[in-house]
Amino acid sequence: MSTEGVTSIESLLDLDSLLSAEDIDLRTMVRQFGEQRLRPHIAEWFETGQVPVRDLAVEIGKLGLLGMHLTGYGCSGSSATAYGLVCQELEAVDSGLRSLVSVQGSLAMFAIHHWGSEEQREQWLPGMAAGELIGCFGLTEPDFGSNPGGMRTTARRDGSDWILNGSKMWITNASVADVAIVWARADDGVLGFAVPTSTPGFSAREMTHKMSLRASVTSEFSLDDVRVPEDARLPGARGLSGPLSCLSEARFGIVFGAVGAARDCLESALDYVGSRQVFDKTLAGYQLTQAKIADMAVELGKAQLLALHLGRLKDEGRIRPEQVSVGKLNNVREAIKIARQCRTLLGANGITLEYPVIRHANNLESVLTYEGTSEVHQLVIGQALTGVSAFR
Structure with a gap:
């Protein structure tokens, strides 16, 4: 079929006229990365259920896309629209790849950036922005998804420390993460913690037999008397x-x-x-x-x-x-x-x-x-x- 006079999907409504030159350049860069690096492998990653998360995180980090809408600590402070266009191009390849970036940047990194202490930001965010450290976000539980207020994971004071007990389910990247943002119920409400996954009592396993988001690591993790110091608590977060x-x-x-x-x-x-x-x-x-x-x-x-x-x-x-x-x-x-x-x-x-x-x-x-x-x-x-x- 001849393509002469054919209008492309994007030009049908002239949507590029609503974007800045910088936005278009960024979109083009991410689209090229997707076509050259991701698309040749995505069918295999989906079929096998295996995706090289750590390698991809470093590559995506070098492009400046992890936590790109945050400011400082290795993050570029881009516009929300620019970040959205990046998500659009990544999900055009596969939703699992966009999920890698959004869980890292909009859930784990955002929680630390917005609710964490300065020490926590310095400790975690530069490595996460570079893709050298992987984060996950533990809110959903086996019995509580749409109703997070019913969570059963608990945080109990023990001297100057906190003891965390409970489990989280459907957590992207938990089994490969270096830090888990854990939300738990304490006597005075819901609190957040930045928990190194190497902490004794923290265990995670990958969830398999999925028919969806197969090019994404989905996990569940358990907290069995996980002891963390007060400085692991996100000081700005209290309540849902x-x-x-x-x-x-x-x-x-x-x-x-x-x-x-x-x-x-x-x-x-x-x-x-x-x-x-x-x-x-x-x-x-x-x-x-x-x-x-x-x-x-x-x-x-x-x-x-x-x-x-x-x-x-x-x-x-x-x-x-x-x-x-x-x-x-x-x-x-x-x-x-x-x-x-x-x-x-x-x-x-x-x-x-x-x-x-x-x-x-x-x-x-x-x-x-x-x-x-x-x-x-x-x-x-x-x-x-x-x-x-x-x-x-």
Whole structure:
């Protein structure tokens, strides 16, 4: 099929006109890294469930992408929009790779940067920004995901130390991490701790048999009388506002990341229908095909515009949690619809790892429910609009 006069997905709404030259250059750099370093291996990493996290963290750290939206301690202090575009390009390769960056930067590093002491920032953040130290974020428990307030992990005073007991589940990178941000219930509320994973009593194991996010290390960890000093406690964090603020940071990256996954699916489908012959003409030449393509492109463009708008609000310091919920709810929901629709266009080829579509679709099943399920975000938005909490 001739490409003369063909409009690209990104040029359909001229979205690049909304970006600065610096943003475009950064996006191009990350896209090239993804195409050259990540995409040639991603199908194998997904199929085997093995991903070289430590090697990748160092490489990504050298690009300045870990904790890039934080300031100081080896972090570049980039704009929220720039960080979002990085998440978009990484998730265009695979959600697991974006998760590596967002868990490191928006959960573990953000918790230390925002709620930690100066000593903790100096101890952990430079190595984490370089990718030489890996962090994880322990909030979710086997029985408490959407309701973190019910957590059973405890922190008990013992002299000048704290004793931590409990378990956390569905924790990205816990089994390869150097430091775990642990949230635990104490007598005076929920507290956060930066716990070296070498501390006696800390144990982690990788969770296997996943059908989604296979190119990501997912773990559970246990705390068995883990003794940490007072200076391991994050002094600025008290109550659920601590971990919830970190989750809002991570959700922001997903708003952009989901757009990347959807875009990759649509680009793959466009390429396929342009060459696939059905009844003596290309699949692209059928009205039903073009209707599907048009609808997906419109939804993708709307999701991108929403992400950019939220990026601007965040850069101006005006973003609210319910606005992040709008972005996460809409963009992931539409991305998974696009992935599933693209799968139909590829027919049987859509279920193989020769194409990225089924991999994205599987990954987005996880993205749909982590960092707050769709139902949780609906209730956040509903509360903002009605003034009534429906969580209980």
